[in-house]
Amino acid sequence: xxxxxxxxxxxxxxxxxxxxxxxxxxxxxxxxxxxxxxxxxxxxxxxxxxxxxxxxxxxxxxxxxxxxxxxxxxxxxxxxxxxxxxxxxxxxxxxxxxxxxxxxxxxxxxxxxxxxxxxxxxxxxxxxxxxxxxxxxxxxxxxxxxxxxxxxxxxxxxxxxxxxxxxxxxxxxxxxxxxxxxxxxxxxxxxxxxxxxxxxxxxxxxxxxxxxxxxxxxxxxxxxxxxx
Amino acid sequence: xxxxxxxxxxxxxxxxxxxxxxxxxxxxxxxxxxxxxxxxxxxxxxxxxxxxxxxxxxxxxxxxxxxxxxxxxxxxxxxxxxxxxxxxxxxxxxxxxxxxxxxxxxxxxxxxxxxxxxxxxxxxxxxxxxxxxxxxxxxxxxxxxxxxxxxxxxxxxxxxxxxxxxxxxxxxxxxxxxxxxxxxxxxxxxxxxxxxxxxxxxxxxxxxxxxxxxxxxxxxxxxxxxxxxxxxxxxxxxxxxxxxxxxxxxxxxxxxxxxxxxxxxxxxxxxxxxxxxxxxxxxxxxxxxxxxxxxxxxxxxxxxxxxxxxxxxxxxxxxxxxxxxxxxxxxxxxxxxxxxxxxxxxxxxxxxxxxxxxxxxxxxxxxxxxxxxxxxxxxxxxxxxxxxxxxxxxxxxxxxxxxxxxxxxxxxxxxxxxxxxx
Numbered sequence: 330x331x332x333x334x335x336x337x338x339x340x341x342x343x344x345x346x347x348x349x350x351x352x353x354x355x356x357x358x359x360x361x362x363x364x365x366x367x368x369x370x371x372x373x374x375x376x377x378x379x380x381x382x383x384x385x386x387x388x389x390x391x392x393x394x395x396x397x398x399x400x401x402x403x404x405x406x407x408x409x410x411x412x413x414x415x416x417x418x419x420x421x422x423x424x425x426x427x428x429x430x431x432x433x434x435x436x437x438x439x440x441x442x443x444x445x446x447x448x449x450x451x452x453x454x455x456x457x458x459x460x461x462x463x464x465x466x467x468x469x470x471x472x473x474x475x476x477x478x479x480x481x482x483x484x485x486x487x488x489x490x491x492x493x494x495x496x497x498x499x500x501x502x503x504x505x506x507x508x509x510x511x512x513x514x515x516x517x518x519x520x521x522x523x524x525x526x527x528x529x530x531x532x533x534x535x536x537x538x539x540x541x542x543x544x545x546x547x548x549x550x551x552x553x554x555x556x557x
Numbered sequence: 558x559x560x561x562x563x564x565x566x567x568x569x570x571x572x573x574x575x576x577x578x579x580x581x582x583x584x585x586x587x588x589x590x591x592x593x594x595x596x597x598x599x600x601x602x603x604x605x606x607x608x609x610x611x612x613x614x615x616x617x618x619x620x621x622x623x624x625x626x627x628x629x630x631x632x633x634x635x636x637x638x639x640x641x642x643x644x645x646x647x648x649x650x651x652x653x654x655x656x657x658x659x660x661x662x663x664x665x666x667x668x669x670x671x672x673x674x675x676x677x678x679x680x681x682x683x684x685x686x687x688x689x690x691x692x693x694x695x696x697x698x699x700x701x702x703x704x705x706x707x708x709x710x711x712x713x714x715x716x717x718x719x720x721x722x723x724x725x726x727x728x729x730x731x732x733x734x735x736x737x738x739x740x741x742x743x744x745x746x747x748x749x750x751x752x753x754x755x756x757x758x759x760x761x762x763x764x765x766x767x768x769x770x771x772x773x774x775x776x777x778x779x780x781x782x783x784x785x786x787x788x789x790x791x792x793x794x795x796x797x798x799x800x801x802x803x804x805x806x807x808x809x810x811x812x813x814x815x816x817x818x819x820x821x822x823x824x825x826x827x828x829x830x831x832x833x834x835x836x837x838x839x840x841x842x843x844x845x846x847x848x849x850x851x852x853x854x855x856x857x858x859x860x861x862x863x864x865x866x867x868x869x870x871x872x873x874x875x876x877x878x879x880x881x882x883x884x885x886x887x888x889x890x891x892x893x894x895x896x897x898x899x900x901x902x903x904x905x906x907x908x909x910x911x912x913x914x915x916x917x918x919x920x921x922x923x924x925x926x927x928x929x930x931x932x933x934x935x936x937x938x939x940x941x942x943x944x945x946x947x948x949x950x951x952x953x954x955x956x957x958x959x960x961x962x963x964x965x966x967x968x969x970x971x972x973x974x975x976x977x978x979x
Contacts, residue, residue, distance in 0.1 A: 341569060371627035372659065376667055385670045388567065390627030402629060404567060416681070420566050420673040 331426055333524055340524070342403040343424055344512060348431035349438065349445035350382075350410030353470040356499040357431060357508070358389045358407055364506055366543040369393050383409045386421050393540040396531035403541060405509075410445065415452070422449075423456045427464035427516045429508055434469045434477035434496075464515035466493045468508045473498040506542055513538045566669045572600055572624065572631045575661045576654065578607055585609035588650045592642035596650065597635045606632070620644060622651045626658060716927050720947065723940045724875075738816040745816065749809040756802040763795050818844045832865045833873060835907060835972075836898060842877035849885050851892055859897040863905055864974050872948045877909075879941045880968050884911035895967075904954070905974050910967035916960040924958065 332341040346354040355375070362373040369391055376385035391403040408418040430449065432442045450460055469483055480496060487494045493511045497504025517526065517537045526532045576598065585596045586609045595610040620643055624632045634654060636647040774782065786792075818841055843856070866873075884894060888911065895910040916924060923929045925946040949956045953973045960966035 339569070343567070369628055371625065371629075374659070374663055374666070376663060376670070385667060386566075388666065390629075392628035400629065402569070402627060404627070406567070416674040416677045417670060419677060420670055423566065 331520055331523055332424065338397075338399050340399060340401045340520070342401065342426045342516065342520070344403065344405045344427045344429065344516070345422055345425045346405065346407040346429045346431055347418070347422075347445070347449050348410055348470075349433055349441040350412070352410060352431045352433040352438070352442075352445075353497075353499040354407040354410065354431045355383055355387050357429070357468070357470075357497075357505050358387050358405060360499055360502045360505040361405070361509060362389055364502060364544060365541075366545050369540055369543060382411065383407055384414060385409065385417060391541045393537075395526065397529065399526075399530045399532070401532075415448070418448070419452050419455055422452050422458070425453075425456075425458065425463065426519070427512050428466075429512055430465065430467045431470050431499075432467060434471045435474055436476055436478055439478070464512060464519050466495060466508055466512045466515070468504065469494065469496045470499050470504075472496045472503070473501055506544065510538055510542050513541060566673055567666060568669070570626070570662060570665065572598075572626065572658075573606055575626065575658050575665075576606070580657065580661075581607050581654065582609065584650060584653060588636070588646050591646050593636050593638035593646050595637040596647075598654075599633045599635055601631050620647050622647060624651075624654065624658065626662070719927065719940055720944065723944050734819045738819040741812070741816050745809055745813050749806060749813070752802055752805050752809065756799070756806075759798050759802070763798070766791065766795070815844075829869050830867055831870045832867050833870055835863055835866055835873065835905065836860050838870065838873050839877050839896060839898075839907070842874060842881055845878065846881050846885060849882075851885075851888065854892040854894070857893070857895045859895070861899040863898050863900060866905060866972055866974075868952055872952065876945050876948050876970065879945045880909045883941065884909065884913060884966075887911075887913045889914055900974055903974050905972040907970040907972070908967055909970075910965060912965040915962045915964050916958065916966050917962055921958065921960060925956075 332343075333339075346357055348354055358373055362370075371390040371392065374388040374390075376383075376387065378384060386409065387407045389405045391405070393401050393403075395401060406421050408414075408421045428449070430446060432438075432446075453460060453463065467487060469478065471477065483494060483496070493515065495504050495508045495511055497508055499505050514534065517534050520526055521534070524530075526537065527534070581598055585598070585607060588596050589609045589611050593609075593611070594613075596608070597605045598607040600606050620636045620638075622634045623630050624634065634647060634651055636643055636650070638646065770782070770786070881894075885892065890912065893912040895908070897906075897908040897910075899906050920929075920931060924942050927940060927943045929943075946956055949970060949972070954971045956971070957969045958966060959969070
């Protein structure tokens with residue numbers, strides 16, 4: 330569903346952070362906002378929340394320009410995880426170009442993860458998309474907590490599917506950028522197939538990712554934590 | 558692609574959409590009043606979108622602040638003014654415009670998502686309403702049909718119950734008749750036999766008396782004997798005795814005949830299936846009703862030779878009795894019955910016609926309906942002809958009626974002339 334306007338030389342990409350309630354989708358965007366350099370990105374837009382829970386969505390925009398002059402805007406959205414906001418999830422999922430599924434690593438949350446993943450499949454179908462053709466990264470968040478699914482189990486579960494899986498602790502800022510990078514890599518391949526980013530616009534895979542993911546100089550995770 | 562997808566949340570916005578003139582113009586004019594000589598809002602192509610300037614324009618070096626929207630340069634604020642004031646005012650104006658951009662974008666996104674969610678929820682509600690309405694309709698139909706079905710079944714049950722009662726009644730009447738007949742048979746037997754003996758004994762008495770009369774007696778004795786003879790009217794007595802005995806015997810004989818008819822009619826003794834002579838059955842029914850027939854009843858019979866018909870004999874008795882009792886009950890002048898029987902097209906046709914008042918045209922179509930009666934409440938069950946109709950249908954035949962008011966009624970019974978029947 331890549332939104333590409335050859336005449337205006339504009340490309341708009343949409344990435345959606347999906348997952349069960351309280352799995353850390355908004356925290357992922359907050360950390361990206363904090364960890365990435367201000368150039369090439371806009372401010373994190375947090376739409377109205379209720380008791381700190383997302384009811385609409387959050388939006389973190391990125392902007393870059395290919396050597397050809399092609400303007401590329403990439404918008405990372407979160408969806409509300411609570412079951413009752415399914416209509417919002419459907420609306421945000423429309424025309425998505427990639428999905429990060431943020432799972433809660435706690436064993437007690439396994440059923441919620443499964444339910445949310447099935448909800449994702451259902452809603453993608455509703456908006457005319459399919460998981461089989463959509464760039465997807467599964468992030469096991471909250472690795473800092475006790476009582477979590479072991480890395481071995483995660484590998485066993487997802488190893489055969491070919492889907493990229495990352496481990497993260499969004500609260501500590503670990504694995505957040507890595508997850509985003511993994512998705513961008515898969516996303517680049519998909520766009521490149523369609524509009525020849527490298528061949529026609531002179532934008533290579535590495536350059537694409539590096540322009541968007543540009544860490545702050547000398548930024549320490551510890552400091553980030555103290556700011557919390 | 559469905560309609561919702563045309564309405565994307567987070568669609569790209571242009572600067573002019575996010576900073577409407579009405580909102581930006583007062584700010585720029587305020588900036589001019591604060592000291593700027595000229596201020597312009599430029600789009601990404603460098604074309605001015607809004608502008609404000611003072612009357613006494615002072616030529617001064619221009620200042621420029623680029624505007625970013627979601628990280629993308631989308632235009633700039635350009636200001637001219639005194640070098641001591643201009644940078645500060647522009648900085649302030651930039652901060653306000655940048656905040657305005659963000660807030661307007663946020664408001665638009667919120668409106669978009671809200672509209673989208675409301676629209677989608679509304680459509681889902683409509684869909685769920687439609688499904689509920691369909692399901693409600695289905696249950697409504699079911700409930701209505703159920704009501705109808707229950708009514709139908711109740712009606713059928715009621716009918717079956719009444720039919721059963723009617724047949725039960727006929728069976729009880731038959732059994733009662735048979736029981737009475739059996740009980741009467743014995744006394745009637747010895748009355749008949751005793752009467753015969755009594756006749757013979759009386760003959761002996763008469764012979765003895767006559768012999769006494771012929772004896773040689775003294776005058777006084779003879780006169781006394783004759784006196785007794787006359788006083789006791791023995792001439793008359795001796796003459797009347799044979800008649801009395803004969804009449805009594807005849808009476809007993811008739812009583813025995815009635816008893817035997819009753820027994821035969823009720824068929825209490827019969828097995829369930831009997832090979833019947835229909836004409837004889839009709840005659841038996843007539844005999845049972847003989848007591849109720851008005852005087853001067855005339856009966857015409859026109860029977861061809863009929864094949865025998867196999868059925869439960871009690872059923873045919875009920876049919877004949879039902880139809881004949883109606884003729885008797887409704888007759889308004891000396892009764893004239895015309896009974897007929899013949900074979901036609903593989904069917905036995907029996908007809909029973911009377912010269913009664915006939916059946917009015919408006920009641921004719923309903924006479925076989927259950928509970929339909931023209932008699933007063935309590936007198937008729939309205940089941941008599943229904944039972945006739947049911948029985949003939951059960952036997953594989955049928956019944957039709959022809960009647961003109963004042964011309965009597967003619968019932969035509971049809972029975973299959975073939976093999977065995979129920």
